[in-house]
Amino acid sequence: MFSDMVALYRAIGSPAIKDNVACYEGVLTAKIDAALKACAAIQPQFGKIQLCEEIGDGEVEVELRLPANEYGCFYASMEDMARRGTLGKGIFPQNVYVIDLDWADFDPVEPTPVTDLKRVCRLVQLMAALAVGVDRDSNPNAYNLFFALPPDSSKPPKTFLLSTLIDEKFIGYKIHHLSLLEEILNSKNENKAHLSERKLMIRMAVASVIEKFENEPQHFLVLVREWHEVLAIYRANLQTYVYGFSFEKARRELAQAEIDYATKLSAVLGDIAGKMLALPVSFAGWLVLAKSNSFFEDFVLVSGLVVVSLVMFSILHNQTLQATRLLHSFSVVFDEFKGKMKTYPIKLQGLLQVTIEQVETQGRTLWRTFTLLKILAVLPGAVAIAMVILKYWDSPLGSFATIIVIFSAIKNSISFVRC
Structure with missing residues (x-):
């Protein structure tokens, strides 16, 4: 219905509107005639043909009462519609025609x-x-x-x-x-x-x-x-929040990982601290071996010191392997942090770098400590063997006895370690 009234208004050339009335006086074209017939039975709320008379020579006088209600409305301009419409409640009116744009809401193309x-x-x-x-x-x-x-x-x-x-x-x-x-x-x-x-x-x-x-x-x-400014502030706040949330989480994970690995690496050394106290005591066996004049005593002392050396060495080697596994798992976990380092704030990047360096330094220190302890663990047995060789080297019986002592000590030590 409303579209028929708009079509008639357009057909008569979109004349000026005064008090919601549009008038036309001119030739009755086929287009106008078709539009008049379409609006002949139009409902009053969509507009009304108040006058339609032939004035001779194929001319006609038309007077239209245009709608101005919730069923349809003609606006002179967008400004007119903005002042009189329901836009303030977010409702764009339906059945509208804007004269200066020659646009109705049923048109396929919508002006900017x-x-x-x-x-x-x-x-x-x-x-x-x-x-x-x-x-x-x-x-x-x-x-x-x-x-x-x-x-x-x-x-x-x-x-x-x-x-x-x-x-x-x-x-x-x-x-x-x-x-x-x-x-x-x-x-x-x-x-x-x-x-x-x-x-x-x-x-x-x-x-x-x-x-x-x-x-x-x-x-x-x-x-x-200022809508663009609203979006800019929102995005800045959102970025700060997301980064803060992610970085706070990363900071907690980083601190926890540092504590866990530092504790575990320290525990590796702490596990053998008590056992290593037996190492200085084994050095006292050298004094007993130096003063001994009995082959049997020498045999027992050398065997015991070699067993002590092998057991200590085995324990240290096992702890070294455990420390190596811990450092490897540390590298696997922290590689993820390293991959995202450039996305973190400068402060967090610095903390991450310090953490990695400190744990790596602790690992190297632990490795050097184990190397030194391994050397010390070998000393009791190695020095005892050397002392026996020197003690019995001058006599053939002594040399033979020394070989027996050495092999027996090693054999017994290996058997002991395997058990």
Whole structure:
């Protein structure tokens, strides 16, 4: 119905409108005739043909009463529609025709000013869903939205009122990336991580921008005009939050890994600390061996010292392997941190580098300690064998006895270690 009235208005050449009445006097063309017939039975709420008379010579006089209600409306311009429409509650009117754009809402191509104003309407809807509080009843043509800034060390909390009343001043502003706000407010995303934090961040971004222009009378116009600034503040806050969250987690994991590996490496040495106390005692066997004049005593002493050396060496070798495995697992875990090092803040990069260096230094120190202890562990048996060789070297019987002592000690030691 409304489209038929628009078609008739266009057919008569889109004449000027006065008090919702458009008049035409001219040739009755086939197009006008077809449009008049289509509107002959039109319902009054969609407009009315008040006069249609032939005036001779194929000419006709037409007077149209155009609709101006919720069923349809003709607007002189976008500014006229912005002043008289329901845009302030986020509702773009239906069955509208804008004369200066020659555009009706059923046309396939939508002019840029219309698209921009529709996005303003969508912003009204999204802000009403985002606001801390919404007054929907005080103004029939707009919402009153409430946004707030939390207190900080130097400022108390502040609350801002945004009236969504739309007028011609909103024409021409382009609002981009509304999909970001739609995603945050979509009920399907309620279970996504950190959604409430993201809502809070964009509320604070809106309030922060309004605070900068607090003295301006139309805060919602400020929001539309500075929408790019709202998005910039939100993205900066979100990046800070995500980095802070990730880096705090990485910092905790890094500290825990450092504690775990440092503790485990220290435990490797601590496990044998008590056993190594027997090593200095075994050196006293050299004194007994030097004073002994009995072959049997020498045999027992050398065997015992060789067994002590082999057992100590085996224990140290096992602990060395364990330390090597720990350092390897350390490298595997910290390679993940190294791969992301450039994405971390400078401070965290420094902490990570120090941690890696300290644990690697502790590993090298532990390896050197085990090497020294292995040498010391071999000494009791090696020196005892050398003393026996020197003691019995001059006599053939002594040489033979020395060989027997050495082989017997080694054989017994190996058997003992295997057990």
